[in-house]
Amino acid sequence: xxxxxxxxxxxxxxxxAVGLVVFTTMAFLRSSPPSVDFTAGHQAGxxxxxxxxxxxxxxxGPHPTWVSYLTQAPNxxxxxxxxxxxxxxxxxxxxxxxxxxxxxxRNQQYGQVIGTIGGDATLNGKTFRVINANNGNGVAHTFxxxxxxxxxxxxxxxPSPNLCAAAPCPTNSPHNIVSFSFRTPGPGQxxxxxxxxxxxxxxYGNGGPxxxxxxxxxxxxxxx
Amino acid sequence: xxxxxxxxHFRRLVAIWLVLAVxxxxxxxxxxxxxxxxxxxxxxxxxxxxxxxxxxxxxxxVVLAVWVYWAxxxxxxxxxxxxxxxxxxxxxxxxxxGIQIGWITTTTVIVIGVFIFGTVELVVPAGAxxxxxxxxxxTPTSHNVLPIQVIGQQWQFTYRYPTFGGFETRQLMxxxxxxVAFHVTSLDVIHSFWAYQLGVxxxxxxxxxxxxxxxxxxxxxxxxxCSELCGLWHGAMYNFGRIEPKAQFFVWAQxxxxxxxxxxxxxxxxxxxxxxxxxxxxxxxxxxxxDPYSKVETYGATSxxx
Numbered sequence: 126x127x128x129x130x131x132x133x134x135x136x137x138x139x140x141x142a143v144g145l146v147v148f149t150t151m152a153f154l155r156s157s158p159p160s161v162d163f164t165a166g167h168q169a170g171x172x173x174x175x176x177x178x179x180x181x182x183x184x185x186g187p188h189p190t191w192v193s194y195l196t197q198a199p200n201x202x203x204x205x206x207x208x209x210x211x212x213x214x215x216x217x218x219x220x221x222x223x224x225x226x227x228x229x230x231r232n233q234q235y236g237q238v239i240g241t242i243g244g245d246a247t248l249n250g251k252t253f254r255v256i257n258a259n260n261g262n263g264v265a266h267t268f269x270x271x272x273x274x275x276x277x278x279x280x281x282x283x284p285s286p287n288l289c290a291a292a293p294c295p296t297n298s299p300h301n302i303v304s305f306s307f308r309t310p311g312p313g314q315x316x317x318x319x320x321x322x323x324x325x326x327x328x329y330g331n332g333g334p335x336x337x338x339x340x341x342x343x344x345x346x347x348x349x
Numbered sequence: 350x351x352x353x354x355x356x357x358h359f360r361r362l363v364a365i366w367l368v369l370a371v372x373x374x375x376x377x378x379x380x381x382x383x384x385x386x387x388x389x390x391x392x393x394x395x396x397x398x399x400x401x402x403x404x405x406x407x408x409x410x411v412v413l414a415v416w417v418y419w420a421x422x423x424x425x426x427x428x429x430x431x432x433x434x435x436x437x438x439x440x441x442x443x444x445x446x447g448i449q450i451g452w453i454t455t456t457t458v459i460v461i462g463v464f465i466f467g468t469v470e471l472v473v474p475a476g477a478x479x480x481x482x483x484x485x486x487x488t489p490t491s492h493n494v495l496p497i498q499v500i501g502q503q504w505q506f507t508y509r510y511p512t513f514g515g516f517e518t519r520q521l522m523x524x525x526x527x528x529v530a531f532h533v534t535s536l537d538v539i540h541s542f543w544a545y546q547l548g549v550x551x552x553x554x555x556x557x558x559x560x561x562x563x564x565x566x567x568x569x570x571x572x573x574x575c576s577e578l579c580g581l582w583h584g585a586m587y588n589f590g591r592i593e594p595k596a597q598f599f600v601w602a603q604x605x606x607x608x609x610x611x612x613x614x615x616x617x618x619x620x621x622x623x624x625x626x627x628x629x630x631x632x633x634x635x636x637x638x639x640d641p642y643s644k645v646e647t648y649g650a651t652s653x654x655x
Binding site for chain 1: 609
């Protein structure tokens with residue numbers, strides 16, 4: 126093989142290698158959990174039911190030990206995501222199946238229910254406005270949409286070896302059911318997140334799953 | 350080029366520059382100046398606006414001097430112009446002592462003047478809205494100061510009002526015509542409390558009480574942002590606040606105190622700093638070996654000690 130052909134071959138191989146690196150990098154940067162669509166077939170004026178679960182360790186994927194939210198799609202299937210397409214100006218009835226344990230809060234301010242319809246929520250069917258995280262089982266997580274002024278504490282389960290440790294959790298595992306409602310605003314993208322530092326093993330508990338979309342935070346994509 | 354020609358050009362350049370500089374400065378001062386951010390909601394915001402305006406008023410003549418000379422040279426001394434004089438070398442090209450002295454004197458006066466002005470404005474009034482640490486040197490003259498604690502935590506600011514029972518809220522409300530002392534701290538990493546329209550900016554450090562002062566003037570809305578990169582949701586760490594007339598503020602404060610009473614009694618006693626590693630919150634990264642399920646550990650607040 127002549128010198129020119131060898132150079133061309135090396136150049137082509139180099140180009141392929143660079144292309145693969147760029148493709149892989151871009152694929153990684155652009156990767157995102159799926160978005161569950163609650164707008165398909167939605168009739169204006171009717172509420173949307175949004176069912177979630179929180180689990181202490183998701184049990185699969187690249188970070189099986191991470192705490193996470195999961196979303197129940199309209200077809201009943203549990204999806205590991207925190208991205209939702211929701212209709213604008215619509216009442217959203219949220220039900221959270223809370224399977225995780227908890228603790229006292231770093232800031233008891235997050236023990237308050239704020240911004241929901243009626244200013245309250247229900248815990249296992251009982252209405253509440255505040256959870257004193259220093260009593261009982263404490264608070265495991267919160268559901269918060271800061272830009273909409275919404276914040277709901279999720280009462281924790283008593284620590285026990287029987288707690289569900291792999292999602293999706295069956296309903297016969299110990300859990301609490303927290304329900305509340307809010308109204309979506311106009312179209313836009315609104316971040317939501319847990320405000321409890323529940324990233325086990327990370328600095329101040331706010332790393333890992335607390336800083337990864339798909340685990341303890343995500344976006345409401347509100348569409349017209 | 351003879352001496353008479355140089356004098357003619359110099360006078361003409363100075364005349365053009367002077368007219369343009371005066372016109373631009375006057376137009377800027379009366380038309381643009383009052384609208385320059387951050388506005389006039391507070392004494393510190395007004396101070397920042399005044400500083401920007403002074404710097405612009407100084408900068409315009411300097412910029413114009415360069416631009417006018419550049420344009421004049423391009424037009425008057427271009428080589429293709431009829432009767433253009435070839436540049437001369439030799440002794441005449443070495444420089445002009447008067448211009449050199451004038452240039453050095455003018456630039457020195459401007460730089461030293463801006464240095465002195467800037468240094469004074471950095472601390473007037475009462476620290477100019479910047480965080481002064483736990484023992485401020487530049488304090489307000491008012492003896493009636495409203496303390497408000499700003500608590501940064503990933504990824505939200507909350508506010509405590511110790512003179513209203515210590516309630517905590519996510520909405521920063523201020524009374525008009527009042528001197529406010531912001532006590533800024535953090536429960537986790539470093540944040541920065543930046544209330545732009547108030548002209549206030551102070552770092553929120555864990556276990557530190559960073560004090561910043563301002564005096565509100567008239568009612569209006571403002572935005573609070575974190576200006577220290579603090580994690581994934583740093584970009585979403587903002588909220589809005591309002592300055593209300595005193596009567597409306599007191600109505601709001603007293604009603605919020607009542608509404609939040611159930612939660613306020615569960616908060617730790619008010620303190621200027623809190624100990625984020627002694628509360629047993631989730632995360633298991635606390636060096637004091639706190640049992641995360643202990644009912645003994647609470648917020649870890651220390652007494653104010655002041």
